Amino acid sequence: xxxxxxxxxxxxxxPFVRGDLDALLALRVxxxxxxxxxxATREDSFFTRSAQSREITLDSDAWTAGMGYAFAILDDPExxxxxVALSNIVRGAWQNATIGxxxxxxxxxxxxxxxxxxxxxxxxxxxxxxxxxxxxxxPRNAPSQRxxxxxxxxxxxxxxxxxxxxGVWEDHDIYAITAEDVDxxx
Numbered sequence: 042x043x044x045x046x047x048x049x050x051x052x053x054x055x056p057f058v059r060g061d062l063d064a065l066l067a068l069r070v071x072x073x074x075x076x077x078x079x080x081a082t083r084e085d086s087f088f089t090r091s092a093q094s095r096e097i098t099l100d101s102d103a104w105t106a107g108m109g110y111a112f113a114i115l116d117d118p119e120x121x122x123x124x125v126a127l128s129n130i131v132r133g134a135w136q137n138a139t140i141g142x143x144x145x146x147x148x149x150x151x152x153x154x155x156x157x158x159x160x161x162x163x164x165x166x167x168x169x170x171x172x173x174x175x176x177x178x179x180p181r182n183a184p185s186q187r188x189x190x191x192x193x194x195x196x197x198x199x200x201x202x203x204x205x206x207x208g209v210w211e212d213h214d215i216y217a218i219t220a221e222d223v224d225x226x227x
Contacts, residue, residue: 043168044056044104045168047112047160047163047164048160049156049157049159049160050152050156051116051117052114052115052116052117052152052153052156052157052160053114053115053117053160054112054113054114054115054125054157054160054161054164055112055113055115056100056101056104056110056111056112056113057097057100057101057111057112057113057124058097058113059097061097061113061121062090062093062094062097064120064121065093065096065097065113065121065124066088066089066090066093068121068122068123068145069087069088069093070088071145071146072143072145072146073088075145075146076143077207078206078207079143079179079182079185079206079207080143080206080207081204081205081206081207082205082206082207082208100126103128107130107132107169108130109126109127109128109129109130109138110126110127110161110164110165110169111124111125111126111127111128112124112125112126112157112160112161112164114142114144114153114154114157116148116151116153122144122145122147122148122153123142123143123144123145123148123153123154123157124142124143125140125141125142125154125157125158125160125161126140126141126142126161127139127140127161127164127165127169127171127174128140128141130169130171135172135173136170136171136172136173137171137172137173137174137175138165138169138171138173138174138175139174139175139176139177140158140161140162140165140174140175140176141176142154142157142158142161142176142185142188144157149184154184154185154188155187155188155191155192158188158189158192159191159192162174162192162218162223163223166220166223171220172219172220173217173218173219173220174194174217174218174219175215175216175217176189176194176215176216177200177203177204177213177214177215177216178213178214178216179206179211179212179213179214180199180212180213180214186214186216189216189218190216192218193218193222193223194216194217194218195216195217195218195222196214196215196216197215197216197217198214198215199212199213199214199215200212200213200214200215
């Protein structure tokens, strides 16, 4: 699978590299409180150099195995501002992945999440051979809902007590997009 850089306006995505470690760690530490209401509870050890190094290694291993594709979200030209990942890939008859993403608090409202998700969707259908991508979003996370809606995802329903987020079993709205939904890709 090509480990390439994709661009949309002033946003680009590319696979994480070892050189991202310090920036990724700083971003995770600086945005810990901002992201906590939307993520699984993280142990203090997650916010260490060794843990973030392990995350980069796991992302690289998943990429090599074709089981996940994690990208650094970059603001023009090279400032790391977030992460978008195609994960939980199931091949065979399903060809499905989940998608998750986050953008640093100081980068919100600039279209980076919307652009990064669009780029990841194009990668999924054009290069990874996937057929369906599904994000799961808490109903109270209106900005994230706008990101997927702007990218053509459809709302398919609500999964009750879907994921434990910040210590609470949260409902999530399930969205999806398939290759047939994207002009010129099917």
